[in-house]
Amino acid sequence: MSNANLPENLTTFTAYPQTEQVCRDELSQGTLDIDSFKQNRQRCSLSSCHGMCCHHGTHVNQETAEVIQRVAEEEAEFFKSLGLDLPKEVIIDDEDYEDFPVEKLEWKGLCSIKKTAVKEKHISSIVNDYPRHFKNTSCVFLLDDSRCGLQELSKAKGLHPWHYKPFTCWLFPILIAPGQNQPEIVLPSPETEPWYFPEYGYDGFFTKVPCGQYSECGQLGYILLQEELKFLSEIVGRNFGQEIQDAIANSAESD
Ligand code: SF4
Structure with a gap:
């Protein structure tokens, strides 16, 4: 991706202006699954989930891959000061891509075969009921205390905490699905879990981590x-928040 087609005075929110433009172009007409956002959820606690949603790293698009690789090199000293021992290649091609082509499950505006690399982390020994189909690995940017190194970099530079964080990460557990004709913004439930592949022994992702599951005492x-x-x-x-509230108010009035 190149920034050549972006207006010079464009205000950007993140380190990923092309990705923002694709979001503006395609999500302005995207479907918002109102009902899915009525499900109860609760925030995870890093001290108990240990960042298990980061166990496989995260899929990213080409622009995000390039920016993260460059930032990892330019800010190597900062990441080292956080205790991260980053490999030379922090972005790799997903070796499971043939079985799980991510663009069929998640919107291609944010994802591709590219993903963040992983390191060993024996999460199953520290997380109760860690799903058996989740690997004992974590994204190379995950700190020992389960904070995200890219988020910490954003904060250290005085930027929005999600400036360098991939879209797929700060949105989680919200999913942008490919949809039938246009992308769909949805909070997955067990019925709409995109990563459910029992034939491969893979039992889901979004709804298998605490913040993606129904919570009786949540919000x-x-x-x-x-x-x-x-x-x-x-x-x-x-x-989007107002659209959901308006839809709920309208349906209450018509009941
Ligand atoms: S980039 Fe950060 S939030 Fe995303 S998977 Fe890696 S450590 Fe987790």
Whole structure:
């Protein structure tokens, strides 16, 4: 991806202006699955989940891959100071891509065969009920205390905490699905879990981590995830939180 087609005075929110432009172009008409955001969810606690959603790294698009690789090299000293021993190649091709072509499951505006590399981390020995189909690995940017190194870099530079964080990561557990004709913004449930492949012994991803599961004592998804919806709204030029509230109010009136 190149920035050649972007207006010079464009305000950007993240380190990924091309990705923001694709979001504006395609999510401005994207479908918002209102009902899915009425599901109860709760925030995870890093001290108990140990960043298990980062066990496989994260899929990224070409622009994100290039920026992260460059930042890893330019900011090597900063990452070292956090205790991260980054490999030379922090972005790799997904070796499971043939079985799980990510663009069929998640929107290609954010994902491709590229992903962040992983390191060994024996999460199953520290997380209760760690799913058996999750590997004992973690993204190379995951710190020992389960914070994200790219988020810490953003904060250290005085930027928005999600400036360098891949879209797929700060949106999680919100999914942007490919949809039938246009992308769909959804909070996955067990019925809409995109990564359910029992034939491969793979039992799901979004709904297998604590923050992606139903929580009796949690909050409605659109309230709990209002920061994520607000940031996406600012990038896309819609107001997803308001759209959900309006739809709920309208359906209550017509009942
Ligand atoms: S980039 Fe950060 S949030 Fe995303 S998988 Fe890696 S450590 Fe986790």
